[in-house]
Amino acid sequence: AAISMPGMMATIINVGSTLKTIEGLAKRTGKTWFAWDNYRRFLQSWGMSFGLTREIFSSLMDEHKKKYGVNKKREFSGEQMKELALKYRQALLDNGIDPYEDPFEQLLKAIKLVLDSWDSDKAKDYREIMDISDYWGTAVIVQTMAFGNLSTSSGTGVLFTANPHKKLDRVALWGDYTPGNQGEDIVSGLVSTYPISVEQSEALGLDPAESLEKTFPNIYNALLKNARILIYDKKWTPQEIEFTFEGPEEKDLFILQSRDMTTKKASKIQAFLPTKELEKSYLAHGIGVSGGALSGRAVFTLDQIKYYRKKEPATKLIFIRSDTVPEDIREISMADGLLTAKGGQTSHAAIVAFRLDKTCVVGCKQMIVYESKEYALINNHKIVPGTFISIDGRSGAIYKGKHKVEEQEDASLI
Numbered sequence: 001a002a003i004s005m006p007g008m009m010a011t012i013i014n015v016g017s018t019l020k021t022i023e024g025l026a027k028r029t030g031k032t033w034f035a036w037d038n039y040r041r042f043l044q045s046w047g048m049s050f051g052l053t054r055e056i057f058s059s060l061m062d063e064h065k066k067k068y069g070v071n072k073k074r075e076f077s078g079e080q081m082k083e084l085a086l087k088y089r090q091a092l093l094d095n096g097i098d099p100y101e102d103p104f105e106q107l108l109k110a111i112k113l114v115l116d117s118w119d120s121d122k123a124k125d126y127r128e129i130m131d132i133s134d135y136w137g138t139a140v141i142v143q144t145m146a147f148g149n150l151s152t153s154s155g156t157g158v159l160f161t162a163n164p165h166k167k168l169d170r171v172a173l174w175g176d177y178t179p180g181n182q183g184e185d186i187v188s189g190l191v192s193t194y195p196i197s198v199e200q201s202e203a204l205g206l207d208p209a210e211s212l213e214k215t216f217p218n219i220y221n222a223l224l225k226n227a228r229i230l231i232y233d234k235k236w237t238p239q240e241i242e243f244t245f246e247g248p249e250e251k252d253l254f255i256l257q258s259r260d261m262t263t264k265k266a267s268k269i270q271a272f273l274p275t276k277e278l279e280k281s282y283l284a285h286g287i288g289v290s291g292g293a294l295s296g297r298a299v300f301t302l303d304q305i306k307y308y309r310k311k312e313p314a315t316k317l318i319f320i321r322s323d324t325v326p327e328d329i330r331e332i333s334m335a336d337g338l339l340t341a342k343g344g345q346t347s348h349a350a351i352v353a354f355r356l357d358k359t360c361v362v363g364c365k366q367m368i369v370y371e372s373k374e375y376a377l378i379n380n381h382k383i384v385p386g387t388f389i390s391i392d393g394r395s396g397a398i399y400k401g402k403h404k405v406e407e408q409e410d411a412s413l414i
Helices: 019-029 032-049 054-068 078-094 103-119 121-130 198-204 217-233 276-280 302-311 326-334 348-355
Strands: 155-160 174-179 239-245 253-260 268-272 282-285 287-290 293-299 317-321 337-340 359-362 367-370 375-378 381-383 388-392 397-400 405-409
Touching: 019 032, 032 054, 032 078, 032 103, 054 078, 103 121, 121 326, 174 198, 217 239, 217 253, 268 293, 268 388, 276 282, 287 348, 293 302, 293 405, 302 317, 302 326, 317 326, 326 348, 337 348, 337 388, 348 359, 359 388
Parallel strands: 293 317, 317 337, 337 359
Antiparallel strands: 155 174, 155 239, 239 253, 268 405, 282 397, 287 359, 293 388, 367 375, 375 381, 388 397
16 A cells, blocks of 8 residues: 555454354364454454444453453353354344355455445545545555464564664664454554563563563564664664564564654653652553643543533643544544553554654553543542643653643753
C-alpha cells in the first residue's frame, strides 16, 4: 500500500480455519487449546470485519471466565476453549454472518474485506484527519500465519529500532512484546505487554527480568542483528518492526512487517513546574508515549468532547479509555491528550496519538475505567467527566488537578 494506516484496515488472522481444519490441527499438534484459540481468533477478526463490535466477543470471554473461575484465557482447558470458540461462531451466525467452511472461499472473501475496508468510516476519518488522499487505494498482503499463541514460550511484539524519546542515530530496541499471544494483540492494546530491552526497562522503571532481552535472549539477539543490518549496513531510516516467535530459538522468529518509524524532533517540550503541590498530587504511572506536560478536563465520550469544546473552547481535554479501538480516531483527534489503562508504546492508541501530536500516556495499570458509567478510578481516586487531571507524555506520570507548566529545551535531543 502507498501508506500505512495503523489499525484502520481490516485484518483477518488464521484464514483457513474451519470446523474440519481445526479438528485436524488439534489432532496433528496434540494441542487442543492452541487449535481452538486459533479458531476463536479467526471468528472474532472475521466478525469484526463485518461490523460486529469488540464488546460482543469481550462479553462472551468474560462470561466464560466467570463460568469456569479463571482469570486468563490461557487457564482454560482445551475443551473449554473449544466451547468458547463455538460460542463465538454462534454469535456470527446469530448476526447473519457466514464464517464459510471452504478455506479457499474464506481467502477470497478475506481479500475482498480488506479492499472494502479502505472505504470504512474509520479509514475515511483517519485519511481526512491525516490529509491523505482517498484515491490512493490499498494493497492486500497475504502471508502464512505464525503462531505466537503456540505456548508460553512463543509470543508476538512490535519494536522500534531506536528509542523514540532520544536521538535516532543509534540502534536501541524499544517497544512491546507479549508471550502466548498472536496477531493483533499488541496493536489492539488489549493485553499486558512487557518491554523489549533492559535499557528500555530501566528507563521506564520496569523490571528488566521481564524484558524480551532477558526472557528470550535468542529472539532478542536475532532482532538486534537484523535491526543493525537494516540501519547500519543498508542505511534504512529507523524502522517499526512487527514480529512473532513460535519458540525461544532464533529459528522460531518471523519478521512480519517493517515500515518507516514515525519520528518527530521538537526542540521544546512542556514540563510541569516541580512544586510540593505537584508531588502531593501524584496518582499513578503509565507509559509515556508522546507530548509533554498537559493539564485538562477528563472526558469519556465524543459528546463530552463536543460539549466542552463549545462551553470552554480554551480548556484542554484528556480522553480516557480502558483501551482504544480504531473507531476512536475522531475522539483522539478532537482531544488534546489520551490516557489508557491498557496497551503499550506500540499499541494503536500510542501510534495514532504520536502521529497526531497528542500528549499520550498508556498502560496505567493502577487505573480502572468504567466506560458504561463514564468514570474511572486511579488508585481509588475517582475521575468523572470534567475532573481536572494532569499527565506527562514523557515520564508517564499522572496527577490529580491542574498544574503549571513551563517550556523547556528537550535535553534528549541536544
